[in-house]
Amino acid sequence: MSRTLHIDWTKCDGRGLCTELLPGLLGRDDWGYPVARRGDRTDIAIGRDDAEAADEAIKLCPKLALRVVGGGAGSSGRPAGC
Amino acid sequence: MTFRETAVPESTGWRAPVGTFLLFAAGTDAGYARHVDTFGPLDVDSVGPELISVLEASGLTGRGGAAFASWRKMAATAQSRPAGILAPRPVVIGNGAEGEPLSFKDKTLLAEAPHLVIDGLLAAARAVGGSQLYLYAGPSNFPALERAISERPAARGIRLAEAPDRFIAGEASAAVNAIATGSALPFDKRRRLSESGLKNRPTLVLNVETLAHIALIARYGAAWFRSVGSAVDPGTRLISVSGPGPDQVLEVAGNVSLGEVLYLSQIDMANVTAVLVGGYHGRWVKPLDYKLSISGPASHVVRPGAGVFHVLPAGYCGLETTAGIVDYLAGESARQCGPCMFGLPAMAGVLNRIAYRERDPRLVRELERLGRLVAGRGACHHPDGTIQLIGSALDVFSDEIKAHLAGTCTTVNGRAA
Numbered sequence: 001m002s003r004t005l006h007i008d009w010t011k012c013d014g015r016g017l018c019t020e021l022l023p024g025l026l027g028r029d030d031w032g033y034p035v036a037r038r039g040d041r042t043d044i045a046i047g048r049d050d051a052e053a054a055d056e057a058i059k060l061c062p063k064l065a066l067r068v069v070g071g072g073a074g075s076s077g078r079p080a081g082c
Numbered sequence: 083m084t085f086r087e088t089a090v091p092e093s094t095g096w097r098a099p100v101g102t103f104l105l106f107a108a109g110t111d112a113g114y115a116r117h118v119d120t121f122g123p124l125d126v127d128s129v130g131p132e133l134i135s136v137l138e139a140s141g142l143t144g145r146g147g148a149a150f151a152s153w154r155k156m157a158a159t160a161q162s163r164p165a166g167i168l169a170p171r172p173v174v175i176g177n178g179a180e181g182e183p184l185s186f187k188d189k190t191l192l193a194e195a196p197h198l199v200i201d202g203l204l205a206a207a208r209a210v211g212g213s214q215l216y217l218y219a220g221p222s223n224f225p226a227l228e229r230a231i232s233e234r235p236a237a238r239g240i241r242l243a244e245a246p247d248r249f250i251a252g253e254a255s256a257a258v259n260a261i262a263t264g265s266a267l268p269f270d271k272r273r274r275l276s277e278s279g280l281k282n283r284p285t286l287v288l289n290v291e292t293l294a295h296i297a298l299i300a301r302y303g304a305a306w307f308r309s310v311g312s313a314v315d316p317g318t319r320l321i322s323v324s325g326p327g328p329d330q331v332l333e334v335a336g337n338v339s340l341g342e343v344l345y346l347s348q349i350d351m352a353n354v355t356a357v358l359v360g361g362y363h364g365r366w367v368k369p370l371d372y373k374l375s376i377s378g379p380a381s382h383v384v385r386p387g388a389g390v391f392h393v394l395p396a397g398y399c400g401l402e403t404t405a406g407i408v409d410y411l412a413g414e415s416a417r418q419c420g421p422c423m424f425g426l427p428a429m430a431g432v433l434n435r436i437a438y439r440e441r442d443p444r445l446v447r448e449l450e451r452l453g454r455l456v457a458g459r460g461a462c463h464h465p466d467g468t469i470q471l472i473g474s475a476l477d478v479f480s481d482e483i484k485a486h487l488a489g490t491c492t493t494v495n496g497r498a499a
Contacts, residue, residue: 007459008270008461009270009418009421009422010270010461011270012420014420029421030424030425030452031421031424031425032420033420033421035455040458042459
Protein backbone atom coordinates (compact mmCIF):
# COMPACT_ATOMS: atom_id res chain seq x y z
CA MET A 1 0.00 0.00 0.00
CA SER A 2 1.41 3.39 -0.98
CA ARG A 3 1.82 6.12 1.57
CA THR A 4 -0.27 9.25 1.57
CA LEU A 5 0.09 12.51 3.40
CA HIS A 6 -3.18 13.37 5.14
CA ILE A 7 -4.02 17.02 5.79
CA ASP A 8 -6.31 17.67 8.74
CA TRP A 9 -7.98 20.83 7.45
CA THR A 10 -9.52 21.54 10.84
CA LYS A 11 -5.98 22.02 12.23
CA CYS A 12 -4.13 23.50 9.25
CA ASP A 13 -3.53 27.21 9.65
CA GLY A 14 -1.69 27.82 6.40
CA ARG A 15 1.73 28.42 7.96
CA GLY A 16 3.29 27.05 4.78
CA LEU A 17 6.16 24.99 6.19
CA CYS A 18 5.01 21.84 4.37
CA THR A 19 4.84 23.70 1.07
CA GLU A 20 8.50 24.74 1.47
CA LEU A 21 9.62 21.23 2.34
CA LEU A 22 7.53 19.60 -0.41
CA PRO A 23 7.50 22.11 -3.27
CA GLY A 24 6.94 19.41 -5.88
CA LEU A 25 3.91 18.08 -4.04
CA LEU A 26 2.29 21.19 -2.59
CA GLY A 27 1.62 24.72 -3.75
CA ARG A 28 -0.22 27.44 -1.82
CA ASP A 29 -3.70 28.79 -2.49
CA ASP A 30 -4.89 32.41 -2.47
CA TRP A 31 -4.93 32.35 1.36
CA GLY A 32 -1.69 30.46 1.98
CA TYR A 33 -3.11 26.99 2.58
CA PRO A 34 -1.42 24.00 0.94
CA VAL A 35 -2.83 22.69 -2.37
CA ALA A 36 -1.78 19.34 -3.80
CA ARG A 37 -0.40 19.86 -7.28
CA ARG A 38 -2.12 16.69 -8.54
CA GLY A 39 -4.43 13.89 -7.45
CA ASP A 40 -6.37 13.71 -4.19
CA ARG A 41 -6.12 16.95 -2.25
CA THR A 42 -6.61 15.74 1.29
CA ASP A 43 -4.75 12.41 1.11
CA ILE A 44 -1.81 13.17 -1.12
CA ALA A 45 0.25 10.36 -2.63
CA ILE A 46 3.90 10.56 -1.58
CA GLY A 47 6.53 9.38 -4.06
CA ARG A 48 9.74 7.73 -2.88
CA ASP A 49 11.68 10.94 -3.48
CA ASP A 50 9.44 12.91 -1.13
CA ALA A 51 9.28 10.36 1.70
CA GLU A 52 11.96 11.95 3.84
CA ALA A 53 10.72 15.51 3.35
CA ALA A 54 7.18 14.36 4.16
CA ASP A 55 8.34 12.88 7.47
CA GLU A 56 10.07 16.15 8.25
CA ALA A 57 6.96 18.17 7.38
CA ILE A 58 4.89 16.03 9.73
CA LYS A 59 7.37 16.58 12.57
CA LEU A 60 7.76 20.31 11.97
CA CYS A 61 4.15 21.33 11.25
CA PRO A 62 3.41 23.81 14.04
CA LYS A 63 -0.29 22.90 14.01
CA LEU A 64 0.25 19.10 13.97
CA ALA A 65 -2.05 19.01 10.94
CA LEU A 66 -0.17 16.38 8.93
CA ARG A 67 -0.08 12.63 9.20
CA VAL A 68 1.11 9.76 7.05
CA VAL A 69 -1.50 7.16 6.20
CA GLY A 70 -0.71 3.68 4.90
CA GLY A 71 2.60 2.03 4.06
CA GLY A 72 3.04 0.69 7.59
CA ALA A 73 3.86 4.08 9.08
CA GLY A 74 1.54 6.35 11.00
CA SER A 75 -2.03 5.47 11.76
CA SER A 76 -4.21 3.11 9.82
CA GLY A 77 -7.43 3.88 8.04
CA ARG A 78 -8.53 6.64 5.76
CA PRO A 79 -11.10 9.38 5.96
CA ALA A 80 -14.66 8.21 5.73
CA GLY A 81 -16.39 8.66 2.43
CA CYS A 82 -19.84 8.52 3.90
CA MET B 83 -26.95 -15.45 -0.65
CA THR B 84 -29.72 -16.51 1.66
CA PHE B 85 -31.89 -14.24 3.73
CA ARG B 86 -35.11 -14.44 5.54
CA GLU B 87 -37.78 -13.07 3.31
CA THR B 88 -39.81 -11.66 6.15
CA ALA B 89 -39.71 -11.50 9.91
CA VAL B 90 -43.49 -11.68 10.19
CA PRO B 91 -44.89 -15.20 9.84
CA GLU B 92 -47.44 -15.28 7.06
CA SER B 93 -50.02 -16.73 9.35
CA THR B 94 -50.28 -13.53 11.37
CA GLY B 95 -52.41 -12.10 8.60
CA TRP B 96 -50.83 -8.65 8.37
CA ARG B 97 -50.69 -7.51 4.81
CA ALA B 98 -47.72 -5.47 3.68
CA PRO B 99 -48.69 -2.05 2.39
CA VAL B 100 -48.33 -1.59 -1.36
CA GLY B 101 -47.52 1.27 -3.73
CA THR B 102 -45.80 4.44 -2.60
CA PHE B 103 -47.85 5.25 0.48
CA LEU B 104 -45.85 3.35 3.08
CA LEU B 105 -44.14 5.41 5.74
CA PHE B 106 -47.22 7.41 6.70
CA ALA B 107 -49.63 4.49 6.31
CA ALA B 108 -50.52 4.56 10.03
CA GLY B 109 -51.90 8.08 9.63
CA THR B 110 -50.92 11.29 11.32
CA ASP B 111 -49.47 11.24 14.82
CA ALA B 112 -49.93 7.47 15.14
CA GLY B 113 -49.62 6.03 18.63
CA TYR B 114 -48.06 2.62 19.22
CA ALA B 115 -51.36 0.72 19.04
CA ARG B 116 -52.29 2.13 15.64
CA HIS B 117 -48.71 1.66 14.46
CA VAL B 118 -48.79 -2.06 15.30
CA ASP B 119 -52.29 -2.34 13.93
CA THR B 120 -51.15 -0.92 10.59
CA PHE B 121 -47.76 -2.54 10.07
CA GLY B 122 -47.97 -5.63 12.24
CA PRO B 123 -45.69 -6.33 15.18
CA LEU B 124 -41.92 -6.45 14.81
CA ASP B 125 -40.25 -8.86 17.19
CA VAL B 126 -37.08 -6.84 17.67
CA ASP B 127 -35.52 -9.46 19.95
CA SER B 128 -35.52 -11.97 17.12
CA VAL B 129 -33.57 -9.61 14.83
CA GLY B 130 -29.90 -10.46 14.45
CA PRO B 131 -26.99 -9.99 12.06
CA GLU B 132 -28.97 -11.66 9.23
CA LEU B 133 -30.89 -8.39 8.86
CA ILE B 134 -27.74 -7.00 7.22
CA SER B 135 -28.01 -9.58 4.39
CA VAL B 136 -31.70 -8.76 4.00
CA LEU B 137 -30.82 -5.08 3.65
CA GLU B 138 -28.12 -5.95 1.12
CA ALA B 139 -30.70 -7.83 -0.94
CA SER B 140 -33.16 -4.93 -0.59
CA GLY B 141 -30.74 -2.40 -2.09
CA LEU B 142 -31.69 0.20 0.54
CA THR B 143 -29.46 3.29 0.44
CA GLY B 144 -29.19 6.07 3.01
CA ARG B 145 -31.86 8.76 2.78
CA GLY B 146 -29.79 11.45 4.49
CA GLY B 147 -28.03 12.62 1.35
CA ALA B 148 -25.04 10.45 0.49
CA ALA B 149 -27.11 7.44 -0.69
CA PHE B 150 -24.50 5.05 0.69
CA ALA B 151 -25.57 1.40 0.88
CA SER B 152 -27.04 1.02 4.37
CA TRP B 153 -25.98 -2.62 4.74
CA ARG B 154 -22.32 -1.72 4.11
CA LYS B 155 -22.28 0.80 6.92
CA MET B 156 -23.89 -1.74 9.22
CA ALA B 157 -21.55 -4.57 8.20
CA ALA B 158 -18.53 -2.31 8.75
CA THR B 159 -19.80 -1.37 12.20
CA ALA B 160 -20.53 -4.99 13.15
CA GLN B 161 -17.08 -6.08 11.97
CA SER B 162 -15.35 -3.31 13.90
CA ARG B 163 -16.73 -4.57 17.17
CA PRO B 164 -13.77 -5.86 19.12
CA ALA B 165 -13.89 -9.43 20.38
CA GLY B 166 -14.43 -10.17 24.05
CA ILE B 167 -17.32 -9.91 26.43
CA LEU B 168 -16.10 -6.65 27.98
CA ALA B 169 -15.27 -5.00 24.65
CA PRO B 170 -17.24 -1.81 23.99
CA ARG B 171 -20.30 -2.44 21.86
CA PRO B 172 -21.26 -0.18 18.94
CA VAL B 173 -23.22 3.02 19.31
CA VAL B 174 -26.19 3.52 16.99
CA ILE B 175 -27.41 7.02 16.20
CA GLY B 176 -30.62 7.85 14.37
CA ASN B 177 -29.87 11.12 12.61
CA GLY B 178 -32.88 13.41 12.38
CA ALA B 179 -30.93 16.69 12.23
CA GLU B 180 -32.26 18.72 9.37
CA GLY B 181 -30.36 22.00 9.21
CA GLU B 182 -30.99 22.32 5.47
CA PRO B 183 -33.56 25.13 5.24
CA LEU B 184 -35.46 23.51 2.36
CA SER B 185 -35.68 20.08 4.02
CA PHE B 186 -38.49 19.12 6.38
CA LYS B 187 -39.26 15.48 5.55
CA ASP B 188 -37.33 14.10 8.55
CA LYS B 189 -39.05 16.44 11.03
CA THR B 190 -42.37 15.41 9.51
CA LEU B 191 -41.53 11.71 9.70
CA LEU B 192 -40.43 11.98 13.34
CA ALA B 193 -43.62 13.85 14.18
CA GLU B 194 -46.02 11.58 12.30
CA ALA B 195 -44.42 8.12 12.41
CA PRO B 196 -41.96 8.04 15.34
CA HIS B 197 -42.63 4.35 15.98
CA LEU B 198 -41.30 3.30 12.58
CA VAL B 199 -38.08 5.19 13.29
CA ILE B 200 -37.83 3.60 16.74
CA ASP B 201 -38.46 0.14 15.25
CA GLY B 202 -35.68 0.74 12.76
CA LEU B 203 -33.28 2.00 15.42
CA LEU B 204 -33.92 -1.01 17.65
CA ALA B 205 -33.60 -3.43 14.72
CA ALA B 206 -30.38 -1.83 13.41
CA ALA B 207 -28.89 -1.94 16.91
CA ARG B 208 -29.74 -5.64 17.21
CA ALA B 209 -28.19 -6.33 13.81
CA VAL B 210 -24.84 -4.76 14.71
CA GLY B 211 -24.84 -5.78 18.38
CA GLY B 212 -25.14 -2.16 19.48
CA SER B 213 -25.75 -1.10 23.05
CA GLN B 214 -26.06 2.69 23.21
CA LEU B 215 -28.88 4.16 21.16
CA TYR B 216 -29.47 7.80 20.35
CA LEU B 217 -31.99 9.79 18.41
CA TYR B 218 -30.41 13.06 17.30
CA ALA B 219 -33.06 15.59 16.29
CA GLY B 220 -34.24 19.17 16.59
CA PRO B 221 -35.94 20.11 19.89
CA SER B 222 -39.30 20.59 18.15
CA ASN B 223 -39.43 16.81 17.68
CA PHE B 224 -38.72 15.98 21.32
CA PRO B 225 -42.27 15.98 22.78
CA ALA B 226 -43.54 13.48 20.18
CA LEU B 227 -40.42 11.31 20.50
CA GLU B 228 -40.57 11.30 24.30
CA ARG B 229 -44.22 10.29 24.14
CA ALA B 230 -43.49 7.50 21.64
CA ILE B 231 -40.53 6.17 23.63
CA SER B 232 -42.61 6.12 26.82
CA GLU B 233 -45.20 3.92 25.08
CA ARG B 234 -42.69 1.08 24.59
CA PRO B 235 -40.60 -0.47 27.36
CA ALA B 236 -38.12 -1.82 24.78
CA ALA B 237 -37.37 1.74 23.63
CA ARG B 238 -36.63 3.23 27.05
CA GLY B 239 -32.89 2.96 26.54
CA ILE B 240 -33.01 5.36 23.61
CA ARG B 241 -31.51 8.71 24.52
CA LEU B 242 -32.55 11.92 22.80
CA ALA B 243 -29.79 14.31 21.75
CA GLU B 244 -30.52 17.84 20.60
CA ALA B 245 -29.41 18.87 17.11
CA PRO B 246 -28.79 22.60 16.77
CA ASP B 247 -30.47 24.39 13.89
CA ARG B 248 -27.35 24.78 11.77
CA PHE B 249 -26.75 23.68 8.21
CA ILE B 250 -23.89 21.28 8.92
CA ALA B 251 -25.33 19.86 12.18
CA GLY B 252 -26.57 16.76 10.33
CA GLU B 253 -23.18 15.73 8.94
CA ALA B 254 -22.40 12.35 10.51
CA SER B 255 -19.26 13.39 12.38
CA ALA B 256 -21.00 16.61 13.51
CA ALA B 257 -23.77 14.42 14.95
CA VAL B 258 -21.24 12.32 16.85
CA ASN B 259 -19.46 15.46 18.05
CA ALA B 260 -22.74 17.05 19.19
CA ILE B 261 -23.59 14.01 21.30
CA ALA B 262 -20.06 13.73 22.70
CA THR B 263 -19.28 17.40 23.35
CA GLY B 264 -22.41 19.45 22.67
CA SER B 265 -20.72 21.11 19.71
CA ALA B 266 -22.10 20.05 16.31
CA LEU B 267 -18.91 20.59 14.30
CA PRO B 268 -17.59 18.05 11.79
CA PHE B 269 -14.21 16.57 12.67
CA ASP B 270 -11.35 15.21 10.60
CA LYS B 271 -12.14 11.57 9.88
CA ARG B 272 -8.81 9.87 10.27
CA ARG B 273 -10.72 6.68 10.88
CA ARG B 274 -14.19 5.76 9.76
CA LEU B 275 -16.97 6.33 12.27
CA SER B 276 -17.82 2.65 11.93
CA GLU B 277 -14.40 1.93 13.47
CA SER B 278 -14.10 4.77 15.90
CA GLY B 279 -16.85 7.28 16.57
CA LEU B 280 -18.56 8.24 19.82
CA LYS B 281 -16.13 7.64 22.72
CA ASN B 282 -13.96 5.72 20.25
CA ARG B 283 -16.61 3.05 19.91
CA PRO B 284 -17.71 1.69 16.54
CA THR B 285 -20.52 4.07 15.61
CA LEU B 286 -23.37 3.63 13.14
CA VAL B 287 -25.11 6.83 12.04
CA LEU B 288 -28.25 6.32 9.97
CA ASN B 289 -30.76 8.90 8.79
CA VAL B 290 -34.17 8.55 10.46
CA GLU B 291 -35.96 7.89 7.16
CA THR B 292 -33.44 5.12 6.44
CA LEU B 293 -34.38 3.62 9.83
CA ALA B 294 -38.08 3.77 8.95
CA HIS B 295 -37.38 1.82 5.76
CA ILE B 296 -35.34 -0.69 7.77
CA ALA B 297 -38.37 -1.13 10.06
CA LEU B 298 -40.50 -2.12 7.07
CA ILE B 299 -37.86 -4.28 5.36
CA ALA B 300 -37.35 -6.18 8.62
CA ARG B 301 -41.07 -6.97 8.53
CA TYR B 302 -41.81 -7.58 4.87
CA GLY B 303 -38.46 -8.48 3.33
CA ALA B 304 -36.20 -7.40 0.50
CA ALA B 305 -38.41 -8.46 -2.42
CA TRP B 306 -41.29 -6.43 -1.02
CA PHE B 307 -39.04 -3.33 -0.83
CA ARG B 308 -37.93 -3.90 -4.42
CA SER B 309 -41.53 -4.09 -5.65
CA VAL B 310 -41.46 -0.28 -6.07
CA GLY B 311 -38.80 1.89 -7.69
CA SER B 312 -36.12 0.71 -10.10
CA ALA B 313 -33.44 -1.97 -9.93
CA VAL B 314 -30.72 0.57 -9.08
CA ASP B 315 -32.92 2.76 -6.91
CA PRO B 316 -35.47 0.47 -5.25
CA GLY B 317 -38.14 1.42 -2.76
CA THR B 318 -39.62 4.79 -1.97
CA ARG B 319 -38.17 8.00 -0.59
CA LEU B 320 -39.58 11.08 1.07
CA ILE B 321 -39.05 14.41 -0.60
CA SER B 322 -39.57 17.94 0.72
CA VAL B 323 -41.28 19.98 -2.00
CA SER B 324 -41.16 23.77 -1.77
CA GLY B 325 -41.57 26.68 -4.13
CA PRO B 326 -44.84 28.11 -5.39
CA GLY B 327 -47.60 26.88 -3.13
CA PRO B 328 -47.42 25.28 0.29
CA ASP B 329 -44.51 23.13 1.49
CA GLN B 330 -45.33 19.43 1.23
CA VAL B 331 -43.75 16.07 1.94
CA LEU B 332 -44.27 13.44 -0.75
CA GLU B 333 -43.35 9.77 -0.77
CA VAL B 334 -42.23 8.79 -4.27
CA ALA B 335 -40.81 5.70 -5.95
CA GLY B 336 -37.12 5.51 -6.78
CA ASN B 337 -36.42 6.71 -10.34
CA VAL B 338 -39.55 8.90 -10.44
CA SER B 339 -39.52 11.56 -13.15
CA LEU B 340 -39.34 15.25 -12.33
CA GLY B 341 -42.51 15.76 -14.32
CA GLU B 342 -44.35 13.32 -12.11
CA VAL B 343 -43.15 15.03 -8.93
CA LEU B 344 -44.40 18.36 -10.31
CA TYR B 345 -47.70 16.73 -11.22
CA LEU B 346 -48.07 15.16 -7.76
CA SER B 347 -47.22 18.52 -6.23
CA GLN B 348 -49.84 20.22 -8.41
CA ILE B 349 -47.27 22.62 -9.80
CA ASP B 350 -47.89 23.82 -13.34
CA MET B 351 -44.88 23.03 -15.56
CA ALA B 352 -45.40 26.40 -17.29
CA ASN B 353 -44.73 28.15 -13.99
CA VAL B 354 -41.27 26.61 -13.50
CA THR B 355 -37.92 28.26 -14.29
CA ALA B 356 -35.80 25.46 -12.83
CA VAL B 357 -35.79 22.94 -9.99
CA LEU B 358 -33.16 22.68 -7.28
CA VAL B 359 -32.85 18.98 -6.49
CA GLY B 360 -30.95 17.69 -3.47
CA GLY B 361 -30.87 20.97 -1.58
CA TYR B 362 -28.26 23.66 -1.08
CA HIS B 363 -25.57 21.10 -1.89
CA GLY B 364 -27.60 19.86 -4.84
CA ARG B 365 -28.06 20.69 -8.45
CA TRP B 366 -30.25 22.97 -10.53
CA VAL B 367 -32.03 21.31 -13.44
CA LYS B 368 -34.61 22.46 -15.92
CA PRO B 369 -37.52 20.06 -15.82
CA LEU B 370 -37.02 18.16 -19.03
CA ASP B 371 -37.05 14.38 -18.86
CA TYR B 372 -34.90 13.97 -15.75
CA LYS B 373 -35.39 11.08 -13.35
CA LEU B 374 -34.76 11.28 -9.63
CA SER B 375 -32.40 8.40 -8.91
CA ILE B 376 -29.27 7.61 -6.90
CA SER B 377 -27.23 6.77 -9.99
CA GLY B 378 -27.27 7.18 -13.74
CA PRO B 379 -25.93 9.59 -16.37
CA ALA B 380 -26.03 13.25 -15.32
CA SER B 381 -27.77 14.11 -18.59
CA HIS B 382 -30.88 12.15 -17.57
CA VAL B 383 -30.63 11.56 -13.85
CA VAL B 384 -30.46 13.94 -10.92
CA ARG B 385 -29.54 12.63 -7.50
CA PRO B 386 -32.14 13.19 -4.81
CA GLY B 387 -29.61 13.84 -2.02
CA ALA B 388 -31.62 14.34 1.15
CA GLY B 389 -34.81 14.65 -0.91
CA VAL B 390 -35.05 18.41 -1.37
CA PHE B 391 -37.11 19.49 -4.38
CA HIS B 392 -37.29 23.27 -4.63
CA VAL B 393 -39.14 24.85 -7.53
CA LEU B 394 -38.04 28.27 -8.79
CA PRO B 395 -41.16 29.81 -10.30
CA ALA B 396 -41.24 31.48 -13.69
CA GLY B 397 -40.08 35.07 -13.60
CA TYR B 398 -37.48 34.54 -10.89
CA CYS B 399 -33.77 34.90 -11.55
CA GLY B 400 -31.84 31.71 -10.79
CA LEU B 401 -28.57 33.60 -10.45
CA GLU B 402 -29.86 35.92 -7.78
CA THR B 403 -31.43 33.00 -5.96
CA THR B 404 -28.21 30.98 -6.10
CA ALA B 405 -26.14 33.97 -4.97
CA GLY B 406 -28.38 34.27 -1.92
CA ILE B 407 -27.99 30.56 -1.16
CA VAL B 408 -24.19 30.71 -1.51
CA ASP B 409 -24.09 33.74 0.81
CA TYR B 410 -25.94 31.62 3.35
CA LEU B 411 -23.66 28.61 2.83
CA ALA B 412 -20.55 30.77 3.24
CA GLY B 413 -22.00 32.01 6.52
CA GLU B 414 -22.67 28.42 7.61
CA SER B 415 -19.04 27.35 7.23
CA ALA B 416 -17.89 25.96 10.57
CA ARG B 417 -14.78 28.10 10.01
CA GLN B 418 -12.52 25.20 10.88
CA CYS B 419 -10.97 24.55 7.47
CA GLY B 420 -9.19 27.41 5.69
CA PRO B 421 -10.22 26.64 2.09
CA CYS B 422 -13.89 26.64 3.19
CA MET B 423 -13.61 29.60 5.57
CA PHE B 424 -12.01 31.82 2.90
CA GLY B 425 -13.01 30.13 -0.35
CA LEU B 426 -16.79 30.11 0.15
CA PRO B 427 -17.07 33.87 0.88
CA ALA B 428 -14.79 34.53 -2.10
CA MET B 429 -17.03 32.47 -4.39
CA ALA B 430 -20.15 34.10 -2.94
CA GLY B 431 -18.64 37.51 -3.68
CA VAL B 432 -17.94 36.73 -7.33
CA LEU B 433 -21.35 35.10 -7.84
CA ASN B 434 -23.06 38.14 -6.36
CA ARG B 435 -21.19 40.39 -8.76
CA ILE B 436 -22.53 38.27 -11.66
CA ALA B 437 -26.03 38.11 -10.17
CA TYR B 438 -26.18 41.87 -9.76
CA ARG B 439 -24.97 42.41 -13.32
CA GLU B 440 -21.45 43.66 -13.05
CA ARG B 441 -20.37 43.68 -16.69
CA ASP B 442 -17.03 41.93 -16.36
CA PRO B 443 -16.65 38.83 -18.60
CA ARG B 444 -13.77 37.52 -16.43
CA LEU B 445 -16.09 36.86 -13.48
CA VAL B 446 -17.27 33.46 -14.67
CA ARG B 447 -13.73 32.22 -15.22
CA GLU B 448 -12.72 33.50 -11.78
CA LEU B 449 -15.65 31.67 -10.18
CA GLU B 450 -14.62 28.45 -11.94
CA ARG B 451 -11.00 28.93 -10.84
CA LEU B 452 -12.04 29.36 -7.19
CA GLY B 453 -14.18 26.22 -7.42
CA ARG B 454 -11.25 24.18 -8.70
CA LEU B 455 -9.01 25.65 -5.99
CA VAL B 456 -11.30 24.82 -3.06
CA ALA B 457 -12.62 21.42 -4.24
CA GLY B 458 -11.68 18.39 -2.15
CA ARG B 459 -10.11 20.40 0.65
CA GLY B 460 -12.13 20.15 3.82
CA ALA B 461 -13.03 17.84 6.69
CA CYS B 462 -16.62 17.61 5.47
CA HIS B 463 -18.57 17.89 2.23
CA HIS B 464 -19.62 21.53 2.76
CA PRO B 465 -17.19 23.16 0.30
CA ASP B 466 -17.66 20.46 -2.36
CA GLY B 467 -21.44 20.60 -2.04
CA THR B 468 -21.37 24.37 -2.45
CA ILE B 469 -19.12 24.08 -5.52
CA GLN B 470 -21.53 21.58 -7.05
CA LEU B 471 -24.44 23.98 -6.58
CA ILE B 472 -22.52 26.86 -8.18
CA GLY B 473 -21.39 24.65 -11.08
CA SER B 474 -24.96 23.63 -11.84
CA ALA B 475 -26.12 27.27 -11.71
CA LEU B 476 -23.42 28.29 -14.22
CA ASP B 477 -24.57 25.45 -16.44
CA VAL B 478 -28.37 25.73 -16.19
CA PHE B 479 -28.53 29.52 -16.11
CA SER B 480 -25.97 30.08 -18.88
CA ASP B 481 -28.39 32.26 -20.90
CA GLU B 482 -29.07 34.37 -17.83
CA ILE B 483 -25.33 34.77 -17.30
CA LYS B 484 -24.90 36.11 -20.82
CA ALA B 485 -27.76 38.54 -20.22
CA HIS B 486 -26.33 39.64 -16.86
CA LEU B 487 -22.89 40.25 -18.31
CA ALA B 488 -24.65 42.45 -20.87
CA GLY B 489 -26.35 44.32 -18.03
CA THR B 490 -29.84 42.86 -18.42
CA CYS B 491 -31.78 39.87 -17.07
CA THR B 492 -33.90 37.32 -18.93
CA THR B 493 -36.52 37.14 -16.20
CA VAL B 494 -39.59 39.34 -16.34
CA ASN B 495 -39.04 41.11 -13.08
CA GLY B 496 -35.35 40.28 -12.73
CA ARG B 497 -35.63 40.00 -8.99
CA ALA B 498 -35.33 36.96 -6.83
CA ALA B 499 -37.79 36.18 -4.08
